[in-house]
Amino acid sequence: VSGFGIENLPFGARADAGGAATGIVVRFEDSVLDVRALAADGLLDDTGVPRTALEAANLDALLACGRVAGAAVREAVAALLADGRAERALSPLAGTRLALPFTVGDYVDFFASLEHATNVGRMFRPDGEALPAAWRHLPIAYHGRAGTVVVSGTPIRRPRGILPGPAGPRHAPTEALDFELELGIVAGGPANAVGVPVGVDEADARIFGVVLVNDWSARDVQRFEYVPLGPFNGKSFATSVSAWVVVLDALEGARVAPVAQDPPPAAHLQARDPWALDLELEAELQGGRVTAGNSRGLYWTFAQQLAHAAENGATIRPGDLFASGTVSGPARGSEGCLLELTRGGTEPLLLADGSERAFLADGDEVTLRAQSADGTVALGAVTGAILPAH
Amino acid sequence: VSGFGIENLPFGARADAGGAATGIVVRFEDSVLDVRALAADGLLDDTGVPRTALEAANLDALLACGRVAGAAVREAVAALLADGRAERALSPLAGTRLALPFTVGDYVDFFASLEHATNVGRMFRPDGEALPAAWRHLPIAYHGRAGTVVVSGTPIRRPRGILPGPAGPRHAPTEALDFELELGIVAGGPANAVGVPVGVDEADARIFGVVLVNDWSARDVQRFEYVPLGPFNGKSFATSVSAWVVVLDALEGARVAPVAQDPPPAAHLQARDPWALDLELEAELQGGRVTAGNSRGLYWTFAQQLAHAAENGATIRPGDLFASGTVSGPARGSEGCLLELTRGGTEPLLLADGSERAFLADGDEVTLRAQSADGTVALGAVTGAILPAH
Numbered sequence: 109v110s111g112f113g114i115e116n117l118p119f120g121a122r123a124d125a126g127g128a129a130t131g132i133v134v135r136f137e138d139s140v141l142d143v144r145a146l147a148a149d150g151l152l153d154d155t156g157v158p159r160t161a162l163e164a165a166n167l168d169a170l171l172a173c174g175r176v177a178g179a180a181v182r183e184a185v186a187a188l189l190a191d192g193r194a195e196r197a198l199s200p201l202a203g204t205r206l207a208l209p210f211t212v213g214d215y216v217d218f219f220a221s222l223e224h225a226t227n228v229g230r231m232f233r234p235d236g237e238a239l240p241a242a243w244r245h246l247p248i249a250y251h252g253r254a255g256t257v258v259v260s261g262t263p264i265r266r267p268r269g270i271l272p273g274p275a276g277p278r279h280a281p282t283e284a285l286d287f288e289l290e291l292g293i294v295a296g297g298p299a300n301a302v303g304v305p306v307g308v309d310e311a312d313a314r315i316f317g318v319v320l321v322n323d324w325s326a327r328d329v330q331r332f333e334y335v336p337l338g339p340f341n342g343k344s345f346a347t348s349v350s351a352w353v354v355v356l357d358a359l360e361g362a363r364v365a366p367v368a369q370d371p372p373p374a375a376h377l378q379a380r381d382p383w384a385l386d387l388e389l390e391a392e393l394q395g396g397r398v399t400a401g402n403s404r405g406l407y408w409t410f411a412q413q414l415a416h417a418a419e420n421g422a423t424i425r426p427g428d429l430f431a432s433g434t435v436s437g438p439a440r441g442s443e444g445c446l447l448e449l450t451r452g453g454t455e456p457l458l459l460a461d462g463s464e465r466a467f468l469a470d471g472d473e474v475t476l477r478a479q480s481a482d483g484t485v486a487l488g489a490v491t492g493a494i495l496p497a498h
Numbered sequence: 499v500s501g502f503g504i505e506n507l508p509f510g511a512r513a514d515a516g517g518a519a520t521g522i523v524v525r526f527e528d529s530v531l532d533v534r535a536l537a538a539d540g541l542l543d544d545t546g547v548p549r550t551a552l553e554a555a556n557l558d559a560l561l562a563c564g565r566v567a568g569a570a571v572r573e574a575v576a577a578l579l580a581d582g583r584a585e586r587a588l589s590p591l592a593g594t595r596l597a598l599p600f601t602v603g604d605y606v607d608f609f610a611s612l613e614h615a616t617n618v619g620r621m622f623r624p625d626g627e628a629l630p631a632a633w634r635h636l637p638i639a640y641h642g643r644a645g646t647v648v649v650s651g652t653p654i655r656r657p658r659g660i661l662p663g664p665a666g667p668r669h670a671p672t673e674a675l676d677f678e679l680e681l682g683i684v685a686g687g688p689a690n691a692v693g694v695p696v697g698v699d700e701a702d703a704r705i706f707g708v709v710l711v712n713d714w715s716a717r718d719v720q721r722f723e724y725v726p727l728g729p730f731n732g733k734s735f736a737t738s739v740s741a742w743v744v745v746l747d748a749l750e751g752a753r754v755a756p757v758a759q760d761p762p763p764a765a766h767l768q769a770r771d772p773w774a775l776d777l778e779l780e781a782e783l784q785g786g787r788v789t790a791g792n793s794r795g796l797y798w799t800f801a802q803q804l805a806h807a808a809e810n811g812a813t814i815r816p817g818d819l820f821a822s823g824t825v826s827g828p829a830r831g832s833e834g835c836l837l838e839l840t841r842g843g844t845e846p847l848l849l850a851d852g853s854e855r856a857f858l859a860d861g862d863e864v865t866l867r868a869q870s871a872d873g874t875v876a877l878g879a880v881t882g883a884i885l886p887a888h
Contacts, residue, residue, distance in 0.1 A: 131524065196585070214645045219727060232726065240725045245667045246660045250727035251641035255604050255815050256692065265693030267810035268638045270764060277635045279764040279809075302646065302736070303655030303888065329810070335630045336608060336622065337640035338728020343812040344641070346692070374660060374669040419669075420657035420719070420735040421888070425645050498693065 111479045111486025112137055114189060115361075117182050118352035118488065119143075119317070123207035127259075129166035130207070134185050135352055135488075138201045141185065151188055155180040167210040167353065168402040171426035172297040175316050179357040206261070206351035210294065212254040213427040215347065216417055217290070217323055219248040220408035224367040224436035227448045232331060244371060247408035247416045249433075252323070253344035257429065260351050260490040266470060266497040269329030281497035282326035282342075283358040284453065285468040288434040289391050289444035289476050291487075292321040293405050293410050294353050296428040306418035310377045312410035312426055317353040318385070320478050320487040321431045324348065327431040327447050327467070349429070350488030362386045362480040366409050374421060377412050384409055387487070389435055391444070392475040393468075396460045399449060403478070404437050470496040501869045501876025502527055504579060505751075507572045508742035508878065509533075509707070511556040513597035517649075519556035520597070524575050525878075528591045531575065535587040541578055545570040557600040557743065560852030561816035562687040564707050569747040596651070596741035600684065602644040603817040605737065606807055607680070607713055609638040610798035614826035617838045622721060634761060637798035637806045639823075642713070643734035647819065650741050650880040652795035656860060656887040657735040659719030671887035672716035672732075674843065675858040678824040679781050679834035679866050680711040681793050683800050684743050687816040695758055696808035698769045706813055708775070709745040710877040711821045712867050714738065717837050717857070739819070752776045752870040756799050764807060767802050774799055777877070779825055781834070782865040783858075788851045789839060791832040792869070793825050805875075860886040 112118070112135050121129040122140070132143040146152050147162035149318075157177045170178060188194035208393035219225050222239075225248075229238035266285055270277050296316030300306050306314060325341060330342025330425060366384035390400045410430070418424050433442040443449045446467055450456055453466035468474070473493040481488040502508070502525050511519040512530070522533040536542050537552035547567045551559035560568060578584035593614060609615050612629075615638075619628035632638060656675055686706030690696050713733060756774035780790045798806075803822070808814050824834040833839045836857055838849025840846055843856035858864070862881040864880050869876040 215641050229726070242660070242667070242722050242725070246723060246731075248723060248727055249730050251643055251730070253604050253641055253812055254644065255818065258692070262692075265811050268695070269810055270632070277632070277764070279766055302648070302652075303885070305658070305888070326810070328552050332632050333636060333638060334726060334728070335632070336619070336724060336728065337638055338724070338726065340639050341636075341806070341810045341812070344812045346808070374667070376669055416731070416736070420659055420716070420731045421655050422643055422731070422734045423645050427735070428645065495693070498695070 109483045110137055111483055113484065114186055116354060116358050116485045117185055118354040119167055119209065120351045121209045123205040123209040127207060130190045131165060132162060132167060132170065133307060135201065136189060139198045140204050141175055141194055142197040142199050145464055146188065146194065147317055151193060152181060152184050155184050157181055166207060168427060171210055171294065171316050174296045174298060175313055175356060178296065178316050182355050182357065206259060208257065208259040209351060209353055210427050212257045212429050213425040215252040215254040215257055215429045216249050217252045217431045217433055218408065218413050219433040220406045220413060221433055221436050222283050222407040223438050224434040224448065227436060227443065229451045231447065247413050248339040249417065252347060257347045257349055260348055260488060262322055262492060263495045264346050264492045265495045267326050268497055269326055269341050270332060271328045272332040282329055284326055284327035284466065285494065286325045286393060286446045287427060287474045288323040288325055289389055289399065290321040290323055292319045292349060292429050292431040293414065294319060295424050295426060295430065297430040299423050299425045300418060302423050303421040305421055306415055306424055308377055308411050308415035311414040314414060315356050315410060317355040318345060318359060318487060320476050320490045322348040322349040322474065322476055322490045323431060341414045348490050348492045350490050352488030354485065354487055358485050359385060359435065363484065364404050367405060369405060369407065377415060379411050382411065386481050387478045388481060389478045393465065394459055394472060398457055399441060399443060401435055401437040401444060405437055406432055406435060468494050470494050499787065499873045500527055501873055503874065505874045506744060506748050506876065507575055508744040509599060511597040511599045511740045513595040515598060519617050521555060522552065522557060522560065525591065526579060529588045530591050530594050531584055532587040536578065541583060542571060542574050545574050547571055547862050556597060558817060561600055561684065561706050561828060564686045565703055565746060568686065568706050568745045572745050572747065579715060596649060598647065598649040598693040599741060599743055600817050602647045602819050603815040605642040605647055606817045607727040607821045608798065608803050609643045609823040610796045610803060611826050612797040613828050614834060614838065617826060617833065621650055621837065632711050637803050639807065640728040642737060646734055647737045647739055650738055650878060652738060652882060653885045654714055654736050654882045655885045657716050657888055659716055659731050660722060661718045662722040667722065672719055674717035675884065676715045676717055676836045677781060677864045678713040678715055679779055679789065680713055680821045680824055682709045682711040682739060682819050682821040683804065685814050685816055685818040685820065689813050689815045690808060692813050693811040695811055696805055696814060698801050698805035701804040704804060705746050705800060707745040707850045708749060708877060709743055710740040710866050710880045712738040712864065712866055712880045712882060713821060715838055723762055738880050738882045740880050742878030744875065744877055745755065747832060749775060754873065757795060757797060759797065766830050767805060772799050772801065776871050777868045778871060779868045783855065784849055784862060785880050788833060788847055789833060791825055791827040791834060796822055796825060858884050860875055860884050
């Protein structure tokens with residue numbers, strides 16, 4: 109199974125030569141299906157989704173219509189594929205240029221993996237408690253830079269930054285460029301009014317779909333700058349997302365019970381029917397697998413993440429992106445970033461070509477993948493190659 | 499002098515009853531001038547700015563045209579006011595509803611005041627160095643929530659959050675609601691390409707104009723959540739900005755040499771002709787002045803802030819908002835937030851009605867003001883009244 113059969117049907121957007129979105133497409137196996145063409149023929153009218161949203165350049169208007177609208181279009185497309193009426197709207201995926209599928213509103217990155225938070229805490233704060241005092245009481249997060257979220261395939265320029273050093277800080281290209289393997293939730297509408305929280309049981313309805321995320325990080329820059337306001341230039345140069353948004357309904361079969369939380373969170377974060385996603389995750393570096401994990405072990409659920417971000421009355425807008433933070437497992441080799449895999453660079457990885465990596469080298473290509481345990485539903489892969497610093 | 503005479507002419511946007519922007523206006527004394535009407539009559543054609551940008555609902559397209567375009571329109575409007583041709587496009591400011599003047603791209607909040615950083619450091623980290631190790635080497639900042647930036651006059655709902663307490667964390671309305679008196683830079687186009695930094699000497703050209711900012715803060719929420727990823731829910735519920743964007747050219751007369759920096763920053767942050775803004779700032783609480791300061795004392799300049807945010811190659815888009823962080827002076831009574839003014843709530847302020855405030859009470863109204871030393875140019879005031887928690 110490919111992971112992109114009739115069970116999946118994720119949404120994306122075609123791009124012109126400059127990378128601008130030019131129309132919504134659905135992926136089916138190794139083809140893309142032109143949603144505008146189907147809509148123009150009236151074949152999606154029964155979904156109740158306005159044609160303007162379906163004939164738009166990207167997913168923004170469809171996201172505003174909400175999760176139910178996305179599910180309805182996906183079901184209608186499945187029916188049209190099954191009875192052959194979608195045939196003439198199909199074209200090969202190969203050679204199709206894909207755009208960032210939606211305009212990112214706010215981009216939030218959580219810290220939801222207990223193993224990741226503990227591992228990083230040990231390295232960044234060797235003299236203190238590994239886990240921050242608040243960690244088990246709320247899903248810690250920061251706002252990232254929405255304007256530098258890019259689609260899979262976009263090359264990543266090695267950033268410069270102010271690096272700490274024995275002779276004092278210096279300005280240089282990062283020497284600790286890293287990837288972070290994460291899942292991301294794409295919010296759908298309608299937006300909650302300012303000042304009105306989104307309850308944890310209402311959060312599911314605001315989750316339009318799921319993407320895979322690589323939150324590129326410059327560890328030396330991050331480490332020097334992060335007290336007390338958190339990561340900034342060590343993260344803001346680029347975040348890559350998959351070209352495909354998998355609607356939450358396509359992942360019904362991957363829902364599992366989440367891990368137990370100790371202590372129990374505050375009442376407003378306790379869902380009636382909590383769920384995690386049983387997705388197998390992996391990262392490849394130069395074509396060789398360097399980590400393999402699973403998102404079912406995340407401590408904080410996606411519904412808790414979204415409800416926490418809105419519990420102060422902050423508006424969640426369609427197109428807001430909520431990433432989980434690095435997904436790391438308890439086993440050696442299941443950590444979701446090089447910082448952990450190489451223990452801060454002290455235990456370099458041996459690649460297939462015999463070279464070693466503490467952190468990413470210029471020219472390196474990283475690919476992230478995710479799929480359900482039975483392989484029927486995959487997220488879009490996220491790739492990026494490192495360009496040398498300017 | 500009013501601060502809104504012919505020397506100023508800031509840009510804003512009219513709002514409909516729902517708060518949506520419906521057209522660009524310029525403020526002149528106690529009137530607003532309809533830019534769409536002038537553009538439709540061809541009176542702004544000589545500026546070279548496309549009519550579509552001038553007839554738009556808000557400033558987004560004008561910001562994309564860049565700082566020079568804004569300055570050209572302002573000059574043309576001044577000439578039309580001087581010779582009487584703008585007369586019939588004027589209407590009273592009173593009764594005019596104003597919108598958030600532009601769509602906020604990314605919202606960044608700096609920590610550029612040495613006094614503020616030191617004061618807060620002493621309170622939040624009593625056992626450590628008040629000033630973070632990196633503070634004098636780079637302008638520390640975090641990304642705030644763009645989706646909750648609201649225009650002056652918008653009521654602010656007291657947020658709930660997870661608060662620390664002797665019996666363990668609890669979920670409750672904040673008990674330490676605060677304002678922060680800040681200046682903000684609104685970025686103009688054209689955007690730098692991803693991966694290409696903006697030099698400190700190129701930064702001025704990207705500064706379209708200046709707004710006044712109130713970065714509302716829930717200190718108890720912030721204090722519990724901020725390690726290690728920085729403030730999140732303690733800030734993200736609301737940030738208020740003035741309805742008027744004062745173009746940088748209108749502030750030529752307020753430019754002064756900035757304070758000396760020790761140690762000198764890295765070469766890429768050293769401007770040939772550095773400048774600060776000599777603006778007198780004040781905050782009123784329930785109509786009485788509670789602080790008065792000046793932005794000329796900010797340690798990090800606006801050009802350095804913008805250049806730092808882009809030095810890793812991050813795109814600066816038109817509509818990105820860069821706030822200075824709380825502007826505090828060295829003298830008692832010149833601190834830009836209640837946390838400092840009341841020493842963490844231990845020395846409450848006495849208001850004119852005889853009541854005391856450690857932090858903001860429901861029903862309180864806060865107003866921020868700023869003007870040049872000679873009073874000729876004012877920023878738009880920023881007001882907000884506190885609604886009780888939901």
